[in-house]
Amino acid sequence: MEKLLLSLVIISVFVATGEAQSKSFLINCGTNSSINVDGRRWVGDLVADNNLTVSSSGIAASTDSSIFGPLYKTARFFTDGLNYTFEGIQGNYFVRLHFCPFSFENYNVNESSFDVVANGLKLVTEFNVPGEISHKNLRLQSSGSNSSSFFLIKEYILPINMDVLVIEFFPKKGSLGFINAVEIVPVVNKLFTDPVSKVSGNGASLNLSGRGIETMYRLNVGGPEIKSREDLDLWRTWEVDSSYMITADAGLEIRNSSNITYASMNDSSVAPLLVYESARTMSNTEVLEKRFNMSWKFEVDPDFDYWIRLHFCEVVYGMANQRIFRIYINNRTASNNFDVFVQAGGMNRAYHQDYIDVVSSKTKTLWIQLGPETAAGASGTDALLNGLEIFKLSRNANLAYIETYDSTGNSAGNSKTKILWVGIGAGGASVVILAVLISFIFCYCRGQRKKLTDTKSNNPSGWRPFFLHGSITNSTANAKGAAGSQNPYASMASTRVGKWFTLAEIRAATNNFDESLVIGVGGFGKVYKGAIEDGTPAAIKRANPQSEQGLTEFETEIEMLSKLRHRHLVSMIGFCDEQNEMILVYEYMANGTLRSHLFGSDLPPLTWKQRLVACIGAARGLHYLHTGAERGIIHRDVKTTNILLDENFVAKMSDFGLSKNGPALDHTHVSTAVKGSFGYLDPEYFRRQQLTEKSDVYSFGVVLFEVICARPVINPSLPKDEVNLAEWAMGWQRQRSLETIIDPHLKGNYSADSLKKFGEIAEKCLADEGKNRPTMGEVLWHLEYVLQLHQAWMCSNNGENSSSFSQALEGLEEGEAERKNVQARGILESDIISGSQ
Structure with missing residues (x-):
């Protein structure tokens, strides 16, 4: 309740001061009626006297499907240019464009492709909403998240200096576009202040004046999703961070319901206090090496500047020099000896730190990593982070980057592609599609299993033939073929990596793989002590075909040992590839491991x-x-x-x-x-x-x-x-x-x-x-x-x-x-x- 009152007081202060930025626009597209969502009234774009002018192009569309929220049951479709003009607007504003594809008459949203420009600033180009949604859901699912959505919100922070905002939509020739809602919210206080130093920029900074900004990511680190209705100042949504972490277990989630306050009253709009009540710290610090980090990885558009904002609040330590850590951005040190307590001026004080980083034309990822400062004598040996935001900055009046995706959400390059969008039908149709898909997978797996069985009956070896590694000389192979030998594993054959043993010889050397002779076990399988030929002791490594990881390492070892010979490297005597076995024979090291x-x-x-x-x-x-x-x-x-x-x-x-x-x-x-x-x-x-x-x-x-x-x-x-x-x-x-x-x-x-x-x-x-x-x-x-x-x-x-x-x-x-x-x-x-x- 205290937080709600604080937010209402801040809003009322701005209303009382009569600032030009106090005016919001909430537009529900494709309708002449208005609706209430989360206590806010969204006005139809066809309602009279709504301070909005809509060009005549476009068709109002609607759907009755229950899977869509009330704001996404209507949309405006267009095959020619469409303009939304907002009068009496000046200052810095959040501009959010809401998209939710649904079928309407003969319009195929799968083939949508359009540009969006706001006051001359290009926001997107060749934009395909279904492909973007599919790609986002695919990324979340691949990282272990069960989250998915049918809608997409593109958020921008725009400087408006003309007393008017014109948002223009341009479909590509022969294509169409659509928009479900437009949200324009004033930026209270100075949300972004410049100049901000660049990472590893030796004091250099970027001038942000007049540049457009696109929100790429906004995360509540270590806590649950924060809905827009919980961020009363600016109605922002804060995602959970786990799907972006390289190793989610590297960060331990912590909570604190203490009376958190802002380090500065000017920061009251930077993030809601809910963000600072949860955090991640290094997990299992008793076991983990103190030099290891918590790491987040993000997909970004290449050849742009990015504003990285990190949110901190020390909720554990009540004095300085207890938790000191480093901040890395794209593998470069952004801050050394970072002490949240010192920076914020105490415990339970909400604080943020900004950085600017330049992503080159050859890079499509952005890494954020935090780890302890090993050189410092801190009592707490881990790092802490409460929230994270990444913003893209415009270049040459452009925020757009062409990236199209196929029907699975995978990148299809920069060329224009048709994206197959799985139609969102009624619940009954979804069940039918799911049943057909399961049946197909079942039949396919049965076919593959039968095919694999047939293959094994014709080729007893479950491994790839050893000669694929290039270890057998052509002369050896030719000689064996010319001889017409019935035993392709003749013991007299040899290669650069040593003797070619038969399985019978290996069994004799190990007393039929006697468990009492096992001298080592690894991911590949077991190592036996054996005696070959004249009683020479050997270490015999028998790989386990069921271990995929072991097989990969096994093949790497073959490749390496085929070109390595040195007194201080264990050498390989030979190998065996017979009857679904892959075995390597090494010199025996009598005194074992160091x-x-x-x-x-x-x-x-x-x-x-x-x-x-x-x-x-x-x-x-x-x-x-x-x-x-x-x-x-x-x-x-x-x-x-x-x-x-x-x-x-x-x-x-x-x-x-x-x-x-x-x-x-x-x-x-x-x-x-x-x-x-x-x-x-x-x-x-x-x-x-x-x-x-x-x-x-x-x-x-x-x-x-x-x-x-x-x-x-x-x-x-x-x-x-x-x-x-x-x-x-x-x-x-x-x-x-x-x-x-x-x-x-x-x-x-x-x-x-x-x-x-x-x-x-x-x-x-x-x-x-x-x-x-x-x-x-x-x-x-x-x-x-x-x-x-x-x-x-x-x-x-x-x-x-x-x-x-x-x-x-x-x-x-x-x-x-x-x-x-x-x-x-x-x-x-x-x-x-x-x-x-």
Whole structure:
């Protein structure tokens, strides 16, 4: 009630002052009668003395269908130009055009295409309402929302300086247009003030004077939809935000019914107080890495300027420096060290922040991301947002962008297309259509199942033939075909990726896939320890055909291993593709994963020397990946379980199922969906979805801290500030007190100088921005220096010199000699592979 009274007082003040902007126009098109909707009276466009002049063109249309609201039961159809002229209007106004397609006589709304111009400002061009509605519903459904609608409202904020507003409608030749309602509401107070600084604009700003504005998005973040009748000042609708979030679970919804007030009385019309009573904060902050963000993604029109307005209200903390975070817009930092309490001047104070961003002609998306300020010492480690608005600014008297959609709501490019609009019929007709659709899907699925069964009976393998990966040479294939062999999987056949095993050989090697021989399980299936041919031990990875994700990673691993050979990469011995099986055979790594020697098992702990040697070996493998091929290869899943140790504790990188080729020479990154292991993910990659070699460097930095602390990277059972290893260890490293949290097994058995240098390397790897991180080559050089420091310390203290360490060090020296030789001679990785066969 207090909010309602406040809004009424504000409205009455403007009425009392007699400002020109106090006049609203609510026009119900295509009728000579008036209706009341939500307490507002909408006057028919044919009613006399309604301060509106309508050109003679156009036909009044109506429908009796009960599925349409009272405002959308009438419309004005036109095949020639139509003008609406409003007299005695001046200032800044919201102009809302309401569209709701329905069938009328012989007019086909599916083929509607028209332009709209207001006082010389083009609002839309080649506009097709059914296509726009279909596309909006498709987008909402694809994001998990059940929302859909039969109507569309286009909202604009227009400066009117001529004491008159003329809205003109122009149908394309041979087409038609329609309009259901026109709503014109004065903008009370100064809703938009300029100049506003551009994102990353070094203080530059845009002059907004006289520019038209289109509302693209208006969201009540973390709360329910706010209906127009609940926003009494300006009658705006605020959508829910969940359908726009990349990961809805990344933001926790919170509510607060406290007595919220505006930070400034001038802000009383910026948003209703309902917006500030709900918010999103980072969810599960005890588990999530503090560098991860809440992310919203929006479709926008390219080559326009956009005004982004963020609404904030601190409803939890009652003092400053408790929640400090960063704001990113289109992957650029818009604000650092943002403290809502400080900006708003207290708790429960409604506040907004504006930004301007320029979207290029090659971009059709706009990202808004919020994440904690990791450098700040805030008690609260998450971010907060209450509301969000995105406005498009006109350029050269134009707000229009041509984008047409097909019948499913998908983009059909900029060319004019006919959009098939599923007619909105009576309830009975809808049921019939739905029944026919279900029957069709059922029959289609039965046919596809039968077809798949027939295919499998003719081709036992449920996988794609292995030769599709280009791994088998033509000579091998031709020789096999010429021989007319009845067994296409002859064990003597070989390819660049190794021996071609028969399934019988694999079964013999694994004792018919004995469960007692399982040494690992992943999304692809199981890994068995086996013995091939002369008893040589091998790791045999058997993929699960039912795992689609595993199949994709499996095929990626085949592609990568077919061109990778290095002492510090696990090599593939061969494969089997027979009887609906896809199996890879690797060299056996006797000492398992690096993690198993750090924690979680009864294995003896590694010495400081052995840990350094393992890190150097893994770094050598990664350095080869990044530099050995023309474009380099990014591993994308660097972690201690993917670093394996052989019988001499020589470390080798494994599991290339998520690996990606590096960027081309003229690119700085690879744009791809975020994949990897939680706790090791590069926050910059997570935030921007831009993968670089520095993403591997970040993950390797986490590995370094894991090696020295011997604990999981994420442990929810620990106190809040210790849950995340990277954050916890970085805090001690910045204090130069890393020895405080070192693995107790290492106490007294390491060189203080080597530990200090080791911590500095890890710290550099975990830099927030990739450009500030070292390359893997630089990391490798520093780790070798750490080993030298420790060896010098051992000599001075008569430390032991175990044979296993000597063998591992010999392996490192051989690998380094190979790397230097390749770099000096410029040998491609294909030359190394062919020479190693």
